[in-house]
Amino acid sequence: MDDEAPGVEAWKKQTSAFDRVRSVAGTVSGPQPVSYIATEAHVAENTARSHLERLVEMNVLMKRDIGGAAMYEPDPLHTRVQTLRDLLDEYDHDGLLQLKAELQEQVETWAREYGVESPEALRRRAAESADAAETREIRETANDWALLLYRLDIVEQAIENYTAYSRDSPAPAG
Amino acid sequence: MSGDDSSYDAAEASHRALRGIQRELERHPTISTVRGFPSGEYTQVGAEVAIDRLDTDVTEGTLTVRWFAGGTSDDRPTFSFHYSGENGDFGWHHEPNPHVDAWGHFQERVNPAASYDYEPYTFSSVNPTRVVWEVMSVLVSRLQSE
Numbered sequence: 001m002d003d004e005a006p007g008v009e010a011w012k013k014q015t016s017a018f019d020r021v022r023s024v025a026g027t028v029s030g031p032q033p034v035s036y037i038a039t040e041a042h043v044a045e046n047t048a049r050s051h052l053e054r055l056v057e058m059n060v061l062m063k064r065d066i067g068g069a070a071m072y073e074p075d076p077l078h079t080r081v082q083t084l085r086d087l088l089d090e091y092d093h094d095g096l097l098q099l100k101a102e103l104q105e106q107v108e109t110w111a112r113e114y115g116v117e118s119p120e121a122l123r124r125r126a127a128e129s130a131d132a133a134e135t136r137e138i139r140e141t142a143n144d145w146a147l148l149l150y151r152l153d154i155v156e157q158a159i160e161n162y163t164a165y166s167r168d169s170p171a172p173a174g
Numbered sequence: 175m176s177g178d179d180s181s182y183d184a185a186e187a188s189h190r191a192l193r194g195i196q197r198e199l200e201r202h203p204t205i206s207t208v209r210g211f212p213s214g215e216y217t218q219v220g221a222e223v224a225i226d227r228l229d230t231d232v233t234e235g236t237l238t239v240r241w242f243a244g245g246t247s248d249d250r251p252t253f254s255f256h257y258s259g260e261n262g263d264f265g266w267h268h269e270p271n272p273h274v275d276a277w278g279h280f281q282e283r284v285n286p287a288a289s290y291d292y293e294p295y296t297f298s299s300v301n302p303t304r305v306v307w308e309v310m311s312v313l314v315s316r317l318q319s320e
Contacts, residue, residue, distance in 0.1 A: 005298035
């Protein structure tokens with residue numbers, strides 16, 4: 001591991017080994033072995049393994065056997081529940097309904113503006129554009145659109161389950 | 175390498191990365207406030223740089239972060255950490271750009287009417303957490319040299 005890389009010294013000063021293992025393992029895109037997490041988190045492999053096992057017990061990560069090797073990846077349910085909780089803490093039922101409407105309106109605006117029905121179709125449009133600046137703009141919009149659909153799905157889950165999930169839940173009218 | 179893509183969702187992975195980036199920025203000593211941006215949508219992360227904690231004449235600045243995981247879990251992510259303030263418009267990006275060969279690059283323009291200048295930049299890692307601390311290190315060095 002390269003302790004001389006920019007920012008590593010400050011990162012190690014500001015965080016514990018557990019913080020770093022959790023942060024790295026919690027943001028990987030797919031299953032990774034202990035060696036990868038240890039290198040990226042700047043901790044010894046034994047330390048990483050111990051923290052990873054604890055994070056599996058906490059349901060932050062999932063452990064899988066792939067080709068005979070233990071691999072760790074984020075539990076998508078954990079991220080979803082965190083986002084759900086943040087939404088319920090920030091918005092009441094009416095606020096969630098308004099947020100849903102705003103997100104849907106944004107999606108409809110992009111669909112109308114670009115004449116496509118999905119971020120995947122928009123991404124194909126980006127690949128066809130000959131203008132570099134336009135390609136980048138379209139690609140960014142496609143990414144934003146995909147992220148918005150993910151968030152919209154969780155907002156709808158929050159609305160459907162508001163009474164059950166809300167901390168102080170007077171039942172919504174209607 | 176991660177291999178099995180049966181449960182991979184690029185939007186979910188990207189959202190998770192943005193949450194991780196927000197948490198790391200909140201930990202950084204020279205960031206004062208961090209928020210999902212735009213409000214309600216959370217497709218980017220915005221952070222106010224705590225200029226008063228730096229040895230610099232710069233008075234204000236904002237860092238805007240975009241991150242999108244690849245189409246498969248093995249694909250490279252595209253991301254940008256872009257700073258804008260009264261005396262600067264520059265950032266570290268990792269994405270295709272016809273003005274520079276490498277995905278990793280630094281871009282800067284001297285004023286809003288000018289074109290960006292580009293130069294290759296090699297990130298030591300493309301893990302979201304690591305990139306936050308790397309970019310903050312080079313950003314702080316740059317602001318303190320102003």
